[in-house]
Amino acid sequence: MDTLIYDGIIVTLDERDTWYNPGYVFIKGNKIREVNSGQPPKELFSQAKKVIKASNKLVMPGLINNHTHAAMSLFRGLADDLPLDKWLDTYIFPIEKAFVNEEFTYWGTLLAGWEMIRSGTTCFADGYFCEDGAVKACLDLGIRAILAQGIIDFPAPSVLDPKKNILHAEQFLKKWQSVSELIIPAVFAHAPYTCSDKTLKFAKKLADDYQTFFFIHVAETKWEVEEIKKIHGFTPLTYLYHLGILDQKTIIVHANWLTREEVNIIRDTGVKVVHCPESNLKLASGLSPVPELLDKNILVALGTDGCASNNNLDLFQEMNTCAKIHKGFSLDPTIMPAKTVLKMATVYPAQMFSLNIGVLKKGNFADLIIINFKQPHLFPFYNPYSHLVYAVHGTDIETVIINGKIIMEDKKLLGINSPKIKTNIYNLANKIKLHLSPNH
Numbered sequence: 001m002d003t004l005i006y007d008g009i010i011v012t013l014d015e016r017d018t019w020y021n022p023g024y025v026f027i028k029g030n031k032i033r034e035v036n037s038g039q040p041p042k043e044l045f046s047q048a049k050k051v052i053k054a055s056n057k058l059v060m061p062g063l064i065n066n067h068t069h070a071a072m073s074l075f076r077g078l079a080d081d082l083p084l085d086k087w088l089d090t091y092i093f094p095i096e097k098a099f100v101n102e103e104f105t106y107w108g109t110l111l112a113g114w115e116m117i118r119s120g121t122t123c124f125a126d127g128y129f130c131e132d133g134a135v136k137a138c139l140d141l142g143i144r145a146i147l148a149q150g151i152i153d154f155p156a157p158s159v160l161d162p163k164k165n166i167l168h169a170e171q172f173l174k175k176w177q178s179v180s181e182l183i184i185p186a187v188f189a190h191a192p193y194t195c196s197d198k199t200l201k202f203a204k205k206l207a208d209d210y211q212t213f214f215f216i217h218v219a220e221t222k223w224e225v226e227e228i229k230k231i232h233g234f235t236p237l238t239y240l241y242h243l244g245i246l247d248q249k250t251i252i253v254h255a256n257w258l259t260r261e262e263v264n265i266i267r268d269t270g271v272k273v274v275h276c277p278e279s280n281l282k283l284a285s286g287l288s289p290v291p292e293l294l295d296k297n298i299l300v301a302l303g304t305d306g307c308a309s310n311n312n313l314d315l316f317q318e319m320n321t322c323a324k325i326h327k328g329f330s331l332d333p334t335i336m337p338a339k340t341v342l343k344m345a346t347v348y349p350a351q352m353f354s355l356n357i358g359v360l361k362k363g364n365f366a367d368l369i370i371i372n373f374k375q376p377h378l379f380p381f382y383n384p385y386s387h388l389v390y391a392v393h394g395t396d397i398e399t400v401i402i403n404g405k406i407i408m409e410d411k412k413l414l415g416i417n418s419p420k421i422k423t424n425i426y427n428l429a430n431k432i433k434l435h436l437s438p439n440h
């Protein structure tokens with residue numbers, strides 16, 4: 001469907017950071033055909049099947065959530081106020097063992113996708129078990145996603161024999177590699193402390209064989225650094241470097257505890273980094289040296305992490321936290337300006353995944369969002385970047401378009417059966433509640 005959006009504040013995030021007020025966007029099929037200032041020429045009104053008047057609204061590229069475990073939305077609020085090791089070992093791994101299967105991942109990802117779309121996310125990168133369920137949920141929602149099958153060296157949901165984890169991931173890649181232009185299947189090795197060197201090398205080779213992305217949680221906590229040093233004689237990132245698995249298609253998540261040499265390794269190997277400030281704050285894991293990474297031209301993108309450690313998937317909130325935490329930590333208010341943080345959720349991830357999204361320009365896929373700016377907390381309006389990072393809430397998003405298709409209009413998700421999703425989520429949550437001890 002061809003769509004014309006006009007009379008809005010248009011934030012393009014192009015190379016020159018152009019924004020128009022007023023301006024218009026014309027979408028033809030699944031791509032952006034024209035972005036310009038002023039009012040559109042008359043013929044665009046007659047060409048468009050759908051016309052959206054965006055007065056007092058801001059139009060921008062959809063946000064990209066670069067790290068989550070979508071299905072963990074079903075574990076939201078189940079284990080709070082704990083350090084990572086206790087959180088994983090005492091609560092998360094056991095509950096995953098008891099409950100995660102393809103059906104769980106399907107409903108959990110539907111719930112997460114619903115939350116993400118409502119708060120302006122049009123693409124996300126996921127790592128979890130039984131990812132077939134995640135693919136099916138994303139196809140049902142119409143959301144763009146990089147979906148990575150999890151690999152870990154102990155019995156995991158649907159892969160009870162860890163010797164079969166690589167084979168299982170390969171079946172996943174084979175099944176989904178060219179099924180939809182919205183889905184990129186990928187590989188997620190859990191961490192250096194849960195995967196052997198052999199598993200890590202095989203997992204990376206598998207990703208390479210299928211020319212896809214290899215994700216891994218790295219250097220998240222001080223404990224991990226000490227543990228890997230004790231076992232392998234290197235700090236985590238250096239250890240991965242010696243395994244030969246760091247390159248441009250490797251995406252490291254967290255990267256909180258890095259030495260100066262490791263920052264140089266990241267730069268020299270072309271590795272990309274995902275920063276998850278809210279999860280890192282909540283688990284008290286540490287803080288990635290993002291300003292230093294960006295100074296070295298390393299691509300850094302923003303992620304929420306899963307709902308059991310965040311506990312939401314609102315990237316507007318994540319941007320706000322990201323901009324402030326680095327200022328507070330460095331005692332420098334000029335660090336991490338709003339525009340840079342916004343690019344960590346749009347332009348940089350698009351580059352990271354070589355996707356033609358993240359910028360409103362001719363030829364890019366039409367993934368965009370419309371935000372209602374006629375609200376007390378957004379008056380007055382001087383600077384779009386300031387509002388988008390420091391004032392907008394995820395709940396302000398009105399309309400979401402992905403791949404040229406209207407997915408949400410006036411805050412209503414089209415094409416999903418929300419009562420059916422709610423019933424299934426309640427049923428699963430009730431089973432989880434029964435499983436937890438009474439004094440949990």
Ligand SMILES: CSC[C@H]1O[C@@H](n2cnc3c(O)ncnc32)[C@H](O)[C@@H]1O
Nearest residue numbers: 069092127128150151188190217306
């Ligand atoms: C193969 S990835 C899925 C696996 O990762 C677990 N997980 C979720 N968040 C974190 C985190 O911040 N650090 C380490 N592991 C994490 C999740 O529960 C799954 O078991």
Ligand SMILES: [Zn+2]
Nearest residue numbers: 217253305306
């Ligand atoms: Zn994670």
